[in-house]
Amino acid sequence: MFIAEHETRAARDGDHSSPLESRTRSRVLHMVSADGPITAAELGRHLHLTPAAVRRHLDALVDQGMVVAHEPSSAPRGRGRPARAYVVSEAGHRSLETDYDALAVEVLRYLAERVGPDAVAGFARERLAVLEERYAARLATVGSDLPARAQALVQALSDDGFAATARPVGASALTGIQLCQGHCPVQSVAEEFPSFCEAEADAFSRMLGVHVQRLATLAGGNHVCTTFIPTTAVVRTQTDHTKERFSS
CATH class of the missing domain: 3.30.1380 (Muramoyl-pentapeptide Carboxypeptidase; domain 2)
Known part of the structure; x- marks a missing residue:
């Protein structure tokens, strides 16, 4: 149900990815929703995606305003800084909701x-x-x-x-x-x-x-x-x- 809704909105918003790409991107969005803040490496392990594929989908979702980078205020700066994690944005949550x-x-x-x-x-x-x-x-x-x-x-x-x-x-x-x-x-x-x-x-x-x-x-x-x-x-x-x- 959620995947179909997301694909419909993606098409309406000008995302012309293939059906397979859209389904995978929807899986990424839902995993960020369920487990965020989550890093690209963690997404790749859970979804069995290559680093390049995860980065491509995350970049697309960021461009669409569906997910945003989440950096806790206590994160150290400079060397040793933890990997960037992502959470679903307000627009991303809206995309998972129904039109009612x-x-x-x-x-x-x-x-x-x-x-x-x-x-x-x-x-x-x-x-x-x-x-x-x-x-x-x-x-x-x-x-x-x-x-x-x-x-x-x-x-x-x-x-x-x-x-x-x-x-x-x-x-x-x-x-x-x-x-x-x-x-x-x-x-x-x-x-x-x-x-x-x-x-x-x-x-x-x-x-x-x-x-x-x-x-x-x-x-x-x-x-x-x-x-x-x-x-x-x-x-x-x-x-x-x-x-x-x-x-x-």
């Missing part, structure tokens, strides 16, 4: 104006409730282990086009799992109505059984949605319960 976004925003504006902002928030919760019920069924198959449930959630989100990933982060009292979503199908809506992001985070908390913390969102201008899932809280709770059982 503008209509959806207009409808929600109408709802907010005629009924009130609470109606939009209620709609967001209802929409997420449907996804939550479907995702919860998948999480139930992996039991109560939090990392396993987080990974099941990542897979469910990815299947729905959110380009999700997860990795362990932190140390000691701040240990947890960082869940990232490289693409948001409702980004345009969430930019104007943050209640969609809030409803999603609340749903994550309920499904995982811990209070998650939303650190960044695409709707807020970041290159990825980032959610912190604490694992030490679970361990601490289990330890407290154990103490209570032996002290009683």
Whole structure:
């Protein structure tokens, strides 16, 4: 679905690459969306492309405004500087969205104006409730282990086009799992109505059984949605319960 949409937009914007080139370029764009910031070397390894092919596609995507170079503020200067990494630009995220976004925003504006902002928030919760019920069924198959449930959630989100990933982060009292979503199908809506992001985070908390913390969102201008899932809280709770059982 995403590849077809990207090829249609590329043709409309004057990109006359062959169908094979367009498909490969779309794969590059989606991997940058899912795993960015990502270097050309990493893209080549994951997609089995030569350095020349990766550079050609990245240069084309940069020229089209689909991806941009991302250099963290802490990057060292001069000798030893890390390889340039790339993230999807705002225009790149737009190219992954459907043409119904503008209509959806207009409808929600109408709802907010005629009924009130609470109606939009209620709609967001209802929409997420449907996804939550479907995702919860998948999480139930992996039991109560939090990392396993987080990974099941990542897979469910990815299947729905959110380009999700997860990795362990932190140390000691701040240990947890960082869940990232490289693409948001409702980004345009969430930019104007943050209640969609809030409803999603609340749903994550309920499904995982811990209070998650939303650190960044695409709707807020970041290159990825980032959610912190604490694992030490679970361990601490289990330890407290154990103490209570032996002290009683």
